[in-house]
Amino acid sequence: MSKIELVKTRLHGGIWEGELHVPEDIETLPALEVTHLDQPVGGHVLDEDPDRAGVWFFRVAIPAELISDGVQVFLISNLDTGDQLASFSIIAGEALSDDIRADLGLLRAELDMLKRAFRRHCLETSDN
Known part of the structure; x- marks a missing residue:
């Protein structure tokens, strides 16, 4: 089975953006979860790229209440497999x-x- 990949494209205006690459041999789109300190972070969106098969645009807004002194780490995981697809940190x-x-x-x-x-x-x- 091929591997699902989430590739960061940018962090802009408080929104982390990436591309989810789903191989053709995977029939169902994975359920994704964003967490911070083991707590779910809502507000993520997954939109299909109309120009590229198997590519989806992933966006998650970073809640202002989660930004504080120190390093804040966010994990993006595949809920179906438990695999960590990506992570990002905010340092302030x-x-x-x-x-x-x-x-x-x-x-x-x-x-x-x-x-x-x-x-x-x-x-x-x-x-x-």
């Missing part, structure tokens, strides 16, 4: 900027340490 908030700055500082420190170790190694091998 003041706390996040502190996390990114801290991570960037750690990365810079590790890079400086690696540069020093590499220079030491180069000096040691050139002396031999």
